[in-house]
Amino acid sequence: MKRNKHMKTMIDLSYPAVKTVTRKLAAVAALTLICATGLGVPPGGGGGGNTGGGTIYFIGPWDGAQQGGTAVMRTMNSDGSNNRQLGFGLFGNPSAALHGGRRWFLYHRPIADSYYLDGTQRFELFAYRDDYDSGLNNNSTTKVQLTNDIDLQAKPWNTAWVSGDQQISFKARRWSGGVVVAGGIYTASPVFDANGNITGLVAQPTTPAIPFPLVETAPGDLWPAFEDYSWGPGERVVYTEVGTHDLLIADLLGSPHQRIFAGYALWPQWSPDGTKIAFTTSTLGIATIKENGTQFRVIISPTSNWSAYRPYFSPTGSHIAFTGQTESPLNLDVNRATATGSNLTDLTNQPAPFSESINHTFGGGGWR
Numbered sequence: 001m002k003r004n005k006h007m008k009t010m011i012d013l014s015y016p017a018v019k020t021v022t023r024k025l026a027a028v029a030a031l032t033l034i035c036a037t038g039l040g041v042p043p044g045g046g047g048g049g050n051t052g053g054g055t056i057y058f059i060g061p062w063d064g065a066q067q068g069g070t071a072v073m074r075t076m077n078s079d080g081s082n083n084r085q086l087g088f089g090l091f092g093n094p095s096a097a098l099h100g101g102r103r104w105f106l107y108h109r110p111i112a113d114s115y116y117l118d119g120t121q122r123f124e125l126f127a128y129r130d131d132y133d134s135g136l137n138n139n140s141t142t143k144v145q146l147t148n149d150i151d152l153q154a155k156p157w158n159t160a161w162v163s164g165d166q167q168i169s170f171k172a173r174r175w176s177g178g179v180v181v182a183g184g185i186y187t188a189s190p191v192f193d194a195n196g197n198i199t200g201l202v203a204q205p206t207t208p209a210i211p212f213p214l215v216e217t218a219p220g221d222l223w224p225a226f227e228d229y230s231w232g233p234g235e236r237v238v239y240t241e242v243g244t245h246d247l248l249i250a251d252l253l254g255s256p257h258q259r260i261f262a263g264y265a266l267w268p269q270w271s272p273d274g275t276k277i278a279f280t281t282s283t284l285g286i287a288t289i290k291e292n293g294t295q296f297r298v299i300i301s302p303t304s305n306w307s308a309y310r311p312y313f314s315p316t317g318s319h320i321a322f323t324g325q326t327e328s329p330l331n332l333d334v335n336r337a338t339a340t341g342s343n344l345t346d347l348t349n350q351p352a353p354f355s356e357s358i359n360h361t362f363g364g365g366g367w368r
Contacts, residue, residue: 050318051319052319053316054078054314055075055077055078055368056075056334056347056366057073057074057086057364057365057366058074058075058334058348058356059071059072059073059356060074060348060356061355062088072086072087072089073085073086073087073091073105073364078314078319078336079347080336080347083348087130087131087133087136087137089132089135090133091105091128091364092126092159092364093105093106093107093160093366094130094161094366095368096163096368097165099198100195100196100197101196102129102130102196102197104127104190105127105128106146107159107364108124108125108126108154108156108159108170109124110123114150116153117175118153118221124146124148125146125147125154125168126144127146128142128144129142144198144199146168147204147205151176152172152174152186152205153173154170154171155170155172157364158228160230161231162187163231163233163235167187167188167189168187168190169186169187169231171183171186171226171229172186172205174207174208180214180222180223182211183211183224184209184212184224185210185226185229186205186208186209187205187209187252188202188203188204190202209252210237210250210251211224212224212226213225215242217242223242225241226240226241226242227241227242227245228240228268229268232274232277233273233274235251235252236249236251237249237251238277240265240267245263245264245265246265247260247265247277247279247289260289260291261279261293265279265287267280267309267310270313271313272313272317274291275291276288276289276290276291276339277289277290278311278312278320279311280309283302284302284307284308284309284325285307286298286299286308286311286320286341287299298341299320300337300344305326305328306326306327308325308335309323310323313367315367315368318338318339319336319337320336320339321334322335322336323335324346331350331355332355333346333347333350333355334346334347
């Protein structure tokens with residue numbers, strides 16, 4: 001295979017020593033979008049034309065908020081129509097499919113007056129139904145605590161549904177005897193009742209489904225050696241390596257980790273058919289690459305006053321949605337383009353300081 005500075009032949013990962021990251025991101029917030037299938041939405045997302053279909057979930061202003069007001073989860077069609085607010089206080093990564101006619105969101109919530117052994121706030125994973133509202137519909141049916149383990153320290157907001165919605169996953173590390181002893185991607189199987197409601201987990205996760213070596217992300221602070229990840233078909237996961245920010249692929253079968261991109265990658269997302277991976281570049285543009293490390297292409301290039309990050313594929317794989325960030329004045333908007341980078345469209349086009357995007361701080365949103 002022909003090689004260039006952007007790609008490397010797939011090799012077994014030997015976990016080299018972590019390098020110092022020399023480039024710092026200037027982005028203030030980040031967008032997460034996900035694709036939705038099975039919604040019965042026409043190809044135009046309800047507005048006609050070919051815009052990818054499905055429904056986009058994102059973070060935006062509360063309908064009654066003034067500028068600078070509270071952010072909430074919002075939804076819209078792929079053509080930007082029917083932009084509306086979901087329940088107040090609802091955030092998280094949505095399930096790929098509807099269950100009992102409802103979509104479920106994964107979100108880590110802090111546990112009051114409870115702390116991990118390192119002294120940081122304890123977080124546990126919750127499932128929220130799409131009609132959850134902290135003031136109007138807050139009950140044990142719409143809000144379900146999934147994990148409950150003081151020794152399993154999750155990285156908040158780093159969650160994902162495994163392909164097929166039969167398992168949930170999250171990044172975490174395990175404590176024992178006052179030290180961190182394991183870490184990686186943990187998975188668990190949610191329990192659905194006859195109405196499609198989540199009632200809990202089949203079992204609490206005890207060991208990582210995909211283990212990673214532990215590295216220091218700060219002096220004396222050990223975490224598994226990956227940052228962001230995304231599931232693809234066949235229970236495979238693409239992730240970015242701590243330090244190098246290279247792209248690698250692993251799976252639930254224990255196969256050797258394989259490096260597919262030697263460069264600086266952030267927030268990778270697998271296409272629905274598993275043939276392509278989109279990610280944010282070091283210059284805050286968007287690139288795609290084949291799963292075998294070939295055909296690296298920059299499809300969205302930044303400008304001096306605008307950057308793009310956190311791409312997500314449409315249900316058909318024909319389009320991507322992502323955050324477009326204007327530097328001056330600072331503002332975030334949900335953008336859409338074809339999977340090759342053409343027909344770039346700002347779907348929200350809110351003037352600063354209003355922003356409509358999926359904010360990484362809340363870890364929520366997607367295109368489903």
